[in-house]
Amino acid sequence: MKSNSKTLGDIIKAVDERNSDEKTKEVLGISINKEFMPSVANIIGTDLSKYKLLRKSRFAFNSMHTGRDERLPIALFKRDDIAIVSPAYFMFEIKNKDEVDEDYLMIWFQRPEFDHICWYMTDASVRGGLSWDDFCRISIELPSIEEQRKIVHDYKVISDRIELLKKINEDLEKTLSYSFNESFEPLSFDMRGDRKLSALLSFDNGYAFSSDDYLENGLYKIITIGNVGDGFVDTSKVNFFNNVDDKILNNYLLKIGDIVISLTGNVGRTALIKEENLLLNQRVARVVPKNKMYHSFIYCLFRQQRTKEYLEGISKGTAQLNLSPVELLETQINYIDEDIYEFAAKTAPILKSIINYSKEISSLSLCKNVFLTNLSKEVA
Numbered sequence: 001m002k003s004n005s006k007t008l009g010d011i012i013k014a015v016d017e018r019n020s021d022e023k024t025k026e027v028l029g030i031s032i033n034k035e036f037m038p039s040v041a042n043i044i045g046t047d048l049s050k051y052k053l054l055r056k057s058r059f060a061f062n063s064m065h066t067g068r069d070e071r072l073p074i075a076l077f078k079r080d081d082i083a084i085v086s087p088a089y090f091m092f093e094i095k096n097k098d099e100v101d102e103d104y105l106m107i108w109f110q111r112p113e114f115d116h117i118c119w120y121m122t123d124a125s126v127r128g129g130l131s132w133d134d135f136c137r138i139s140i141e142l143p144s145i146e147e148q149r150k151i152v153h154d155y156k157v158i159s160d161r162i163e164l165l166k167k168i169n170e171d172l173e174k175t176l177s178y179s180f181n182e183s184f185e186p187l188s189f190d191m192r193g194d195r196k197l198s199a200l201l202s203f204d205n206g207y208a209f210s211s212d213d214y215l216e217n218g219l220y221k222i223i224t225i226g227n228v229g230d231g232f233v234d235t236s237k238v239n240f241f242n243n244v245d246d247k248i249l250n251n252y253l254l255k256i257g258d259i260v261i262s263l264t265g266n267v268g269r270t271a272l273i274k275e276e277n278l279l280l281n282q283r284v285a286r287v288v289p290k291n292k293m294y295h296s297f298i299y300c301l302f303r304q305q306r307t308k309e310y311l312e313g314i315s316k317g318t319a320q321l322n323l324s325p326v327e328l329l330e331t332q333i334n335y336i337d338e339d340i341y342e343f344a345a346k347t348a349p350i351l352k353s354i355i356n357y358s359k360e361i362s363s364l365s366l367c368k369n370v371f372l373t374n375l376s377k378e379v380a
Helices: 102-110 112-120 132-136 145-184 246-252 292-302 305-314 325-329 337-379
Strands: 003-007 012-014 028-030 036-038 052-054 059-061 074-076 083-085 090-094 139-143 201-205 220-223 239-241 259-262 270-272 278-280 284-289
Touching: 028 083, 059 102, 074 102, 102 112, 102 145, 102 337, 112 337, 139 145, 145 292, 145 337, 201 325, 246 278, 259 292, 270 292, 270 337, 278 284, 284 292, 292 305, 292 337, 305 325
Parallel strands: 220 278
Antiparallel strands: 003 139, 012 090, 028 036, 052 083, 059 074, 059 090, 201 284, 220 239, 259 270, 259 284
16 A cells, blocks of 8 residues: 655644634534544633633643553544633644545554553653654554545444444443332342342452553553443453463453442442453452343343442441452341342343443454454555
8 A cells, every 4th residue: 555654744734723702602522532522621710701612623732641541532523513622722724625535544553553642752751742743743654545545444334333332232231220110129239128138149350460560551451440431341441461371261251241349449340241352450349240131131230220339338347348259148138039030031131232242342342353453554
């Protein structure tokens, strides 16, 4: 594939249009996943007329934390309306759209190699900022506009399929929750019962991996309490591990469909594992149903807000809460096996679909990463 070597400064131009007439009050930030999102900054009393105006096809990036996060938060604004970003953001447009496809450029910015270059070029400040001049000096290999558009098409096919499957899984999760509330509400741990939770499940504790063995990249991702959210596991920022023996694989390798729960800090966060090659770290536990029929029931039970509040209530600690799996297993709960089996009969196919779609998402995400990694080689 033929390509032309240029710098970003050759193909982009800075834009500094301000929200002078306060045309909009919608302030956006940029996520670590390189997407625009509602700003979390407190803007009460802020003069929004000084904020920079986003229009369709404009790029923006926040250079302030590149050295710390080892990733440049940059995004392409695709909407037809307008929004604003902080005056501290850099904003730019493509000079010649007959030469550079905006979606191709955004794909280029998604590459891990691009983030590594940005990190390498940051200054020595605590946050590690990237200057506009240094950003413009970054080299880029540009294939023909036709080849760019073909790359965009192929990448979009994978990305669109991933997003579709994620949306389907979100809807299926909502269906699970609705079915649980309809079948068992107000069932919860805080109700008096005559059976212990230990009759339903057990816990596998995580392994104390040594931080000395952590890698920036590798085959296996270490899942810590910081990665476990309410209903999801965020693997966008993890440490990697390669030196894995059979004992670790047999005991701490998570499978798609496993249930994990946080035991320290914000305790009780419960999620379903939806990708492969994840290793269970200490203070995160795997919830193991004693009967496969209990799987969907246990997952839905731990995802209830009332359950999370109960877990926080029995946790110990002042500066930081710690949840004891041993104490939790002693909890009394009222349930009838027949009700769980009836619930499982209705929801097992739903949970199976979530797991199967998650496996496909995991495979497609791997393809997407390989696609990005190989992009430099293809245009070189």
